[in-house]
Amino acid sequence: MHELGITESIINIALDRAREAQAGRIAKINLVVGELSGFVPDCIEFYFSSLSKGTIAEEAILNFKVPPAQFRCRNCSTVFCPQDTLYTCPKCQSHSLELAGGRELYVESMEVE
Amino acid sequence: MKKIEVIQNVLEANQSIAAQNQLLLDNHKVLTVNIMSSPGAGKTSFILQTIARLKNKLRIAVVEGDVASTIDAEKVKNEAVAVVQITTRYMSENCTLIATMISRALQSLPLEDIDLLLIENIGNLICPSEFALGEHKRIVISSIPEGDDKPAKYPMIFSDADAVVINKIDLLPYIDFDISSFQSTLVGLNPKVKIFKVSCKTGDGIENWCSWLLNEKTNHQFKQTKKR
Numbered sequence: 001m002h003e004l005g006i007t008e009s010i011i012n013i014a015l016d017r018a019r020e021a022q023a024g025r026i027a028k029i030n031l032v033v034g035e036l037s038g039f040v041p042d043c044i045e046f047y048f049s050s051l052s053k054g055t056i057a058e059e060a061i062l063n064f065k066v067p068p069a070q071f072r073c074r075n076c077s078t079v080f081c082p083q084d085t086l087y088t089c090p091k092c093q094s095h096s097l098e099l100a101g102g103r104e105l106y107v108e109s110m111e112v113e
Numbered sequence: 114m115k116k117i118e119v120i121q122n123v124l125e126a127n128q129s130i131a132a133q134n135q136l137l138l139d140n141h142k143v144l145t146v147n148i149m150s151s152p153g154a155g156k157t158s159f160i161l162q163t164i165a166r167l168k169n170k171l172r173i174a175v176v177e178g179d180v181a182s183t184i185d186a187e188k189v190k191n192e193a194v195a196v197v198q199i200t201t202r203y204m205s206e207n208c209t210l211i212a213t214m215i216s217r218a219l220q221s222l223p224l225e226d227i228d229l230l231l232i233e234n235i236g237n238l239i240c241p242s243e244f245a246l247g248e249h250k251r252i253v254i255s256s257i258p259e260g261d262d263k264p265a266k267y268p269m270i271f272s273d274a275d276a277v278v279i280n281k282i283d284l285l286p287y288i289d290f291d292i293s294s295f296q297s298t299l300v301g302l303n304p305k306v307k308i309f310k311v312s313c314k315t316g317d318g319i320e321n322w323c324s325w326l327l328n329e330k331t332n333h334q335f336k337q338t339k340k341r
Contacts (some may be wrong), residue, residue: 002240004205009123021117031123036269038239069268074304087265087301099272105243107119110271 003043006105007051013107014057023112026035027061032111034067036102038066065108070101122161125309127244130212134219134247139340143174145232146326147248149270151263152236155280157185158313160231164192166323171228171330176218178210178235185233193231195222201235207210208239215247229330238263242270249333256280257288261295268302276307278322283312 010031018026021079041064052058072079073089074096080089086096122128138145150156157177164173174195177186181250182225186198197218201207204214210232222230232248234241253274255263264271271277279292291311299306307325311318 002206002208002244003212005127005211006123009126009228012126013121013123015121016118017119017121021115023115023117027114038243038269087268087298088126095297097301099268099302102271103243105123106122107121109116109118109120111116113114 003039004041004047004051007044007047009105011051011055011057014060014110015055017107017110018056018112021112024056025113026057026110028061028111029057029107029113030061030063030065032065032104032106032108033066034069034102034104036069036099037043037105039105059105067101067104070099071097072100073097117297124243127212130216131245131247133251137224137290138230138247138249138277139221139337141227142223142337143227143230144250144330145230145246145248146252147232147234147241147246148252148254149234149238149241150236150254150256150273151259151314154155154254154259155313156233156236156254157188158278159254159278159311160189160233161192161315162311162313162319162325163177163188163231163326164320167229167327168192170327172226173229173231174222176210176215176222176230176232178214180207180235194227197221204278206240206244208235208237209244210234210246211244212246229326237289238267238270242267242273250329252276252277252278254278254280255295257290258285261266261291262298263303264295264299271299271306274303274306276309276322276325277303279308279310280305280313281313282310325328 068081075094076092078091172194175189175193177198181202183198186196188195197213309322
């Protein structure tokens with residue numbers, strides 16, 4: 001498990017931004033956690049409930065966006081979601097592909113009062 | 114209710130500590146290699162083979178990452194200049210080394226007396242790919258018994274590798290491992306990757322890997338000297 005440190009970072013980011021905005025309460029934190037990021041929303045949620053206690057993020061709802069794994073073909077630039085593990089560009093059949101999405105891990109926005 | 118745009122990478126905290134680690138390593142001209150693989154692919158044997166070939170040319174230290182036990186550090190301790198064991202069982206991150214662990218380890222290593230630092234990460238093909246440590250080179254070891262589909266199943270770690278070592282090639286006659294399929298998926302994902310086929314059992318291929326590493330060491334040293 002490696003979500004504990006990550007959840008601490010999420011809370012630090014949220015509290016810093018809330019302080020800057022002089023907010024009294026954080027209602028919602030919108031997170032983007034890609035399918036390939038290796039981080040599990042359920043685990044983040046689990047740690048969040050105990051780590052946020054006693055802070056203004058205590059009652060915040062975590063909202064997760066999970067972008068799918070995506071590849072970009074180096075040959076024809078087609079972006080696609082792989083359907084299996086035989087990575088082939090659906091347009092030109094090339095195998096030369098770079099990861100174009102699915103590794104995201106960031107705080108997108110939040111709602112404060 | 115007010116909406117605040119944030120867009121801040123959650124891994125930034127780790128990345129900034131990793132950058133500090135790299136600066137410290139650069140200042141001491143210590144080339145640092147992060148060695149990653151699944152459990153049992155042969156990381157420790159590979160490190161021992163590397164030290165055996167290079168110890169007359171380079172002063173080598175090792176950081177051993179394990180969930181539990183000091184078995185690997187015991188194996189390496191007589192061969193390396195210095196060894197630090199990191200045991201992650203009771204840490205918040207136990208499935209991968211992270212930059213703060215390396216930052217602590219660097220404090221107990223005699224950096225002035227080291228040319229090359231080999232970091233043996235936790236056996237895992239997922240988590241280590243997301244945490245930079247401050248290393249200069251990322252190496253992934255994949256062994257024949259694991260099967261030829263590893264780059265397809267774990268595209269993240271293979272996409273970022275500077276070199277991939279295919280270990281246990283002495284087992285090729287006994288195992289259905291399509292080496293060309295492994296290589297074509299790997300090169301498709303990562304066209305610049307260096308590939309080494311080795312056997313830590315027979316010593317096959319270790320020489321090629323060591324000359325590449327020596328060359329990287331010379332390049333790194335040259336860059337640091339120029340910077341000063």
